[in-house]
Amino acid sequence: MADGTDGSTPSGPGPSGPPSGPLSDPPPRRPVKKWTLLAVLLGGIGLVVGVVGILMGAGAFDSGVRGTGESAGAATLPPSAPRSAGPTTPPASTAPSAGDGPHAFGEPQKYADGIEVTVSAPKTFSPSQGASGHKAGNRAVIVDVAVRNGTDKRLDLGTVVVRGRDAEGRELASVFDAGPPPVLGLQGSLLSGRKAVAAYGFDLPAGSANELDMEVSIGFDGRPSAFWSGPIPGA
Numbered sequence: 001m002a003d004g005t006d007g008s009t010p011s012g013p014g015p016s017g018p019p020s021g022p023l024s025d026p027p028p029r030r031p032v033k034k035w036t037l038l039a040v041l042l043g044g045i046g047l048v049v050g051v052v053g054i055l056m057g058a059g060a061f062d063s064g065v066r067g068t069g070e071s072a073g074a075a076t077l078p079p080s081a082p083r084s085a086g087p088t089t090p091p092a093s094t095a096p097s098a099g100d101g102p103h104a105f106g107e108p109q110k111y112a113d114g115i116e117v118t119v120s121a122p123k124t125f126s127p128s129q130g131a132s133g134h135k136a137g138n139r140a141v142i143v144d145v146a147v148r149n150g151t152d153k154r155l156d157l158g159t160v161v162v163r164g165r166d167a168e169g170r171e172l173a174s175v176f177d178a179g180p181p182p183v184l185g186l187q188g189s190l191l192s193g194r195k196a197v198a199a200y201g202f203d204l205p206a207g208s209a210n211e212l213d214m215e216v217s218i219g220f221d222g223r224p225s226a227f228w229s230g231p232i233p234g235a
Helices: 034-057 062-076
Strands: 115-119 139-149 160-165 173-175 195-204 211-218 226-231
Touching (some): 139 211
Antiparallel strands (some): 115 139, 160 211, 211 226
């Protein structure tokens, strides 16, 4: 009876376990633990928060936020209410010293800037053969218009406009006559402190009343027209 000491392989079952070779199964994978994924996620969130904190500390968002607030505030501010203009008054340099009513002939019209105008009482005259604007059968009348320049600068007499109307308000044709006496109106310019006088002629239709209305305006800087009214002496 053999005791197994002679080096022979003992008969009987071999060691337990799966057989080696190509038919054996691969080793099982290790299960991924949930806390590992959670740690990775928290780490990413922490990194983003840290970057944002660094940028805010450096003031990267201040200019944008501040600019947005200012622009929004400017857009929502109500528009300022316009100031009330209040009643307007004519400039002191052009306001007349008298009312709007007509002056009597010979009465001066004074302006606050120093200009003074006077219209003399009208009188009839006989135009010469070379006169223009006179119609046969009408009456020709003339007035003297005097202008005194009380300003500190030269006055252009070409800006003086003289109009005549009859008692019914009809415009009268102007009469020009080389004279004598000359009936040509004011011309040229007037120095400061000086006075100029010139005759103006008008053609009064036959049958018109012995009344004359005169209007004089000077310059283009806002002086209101001045008016004179009265009878025609000797007509």
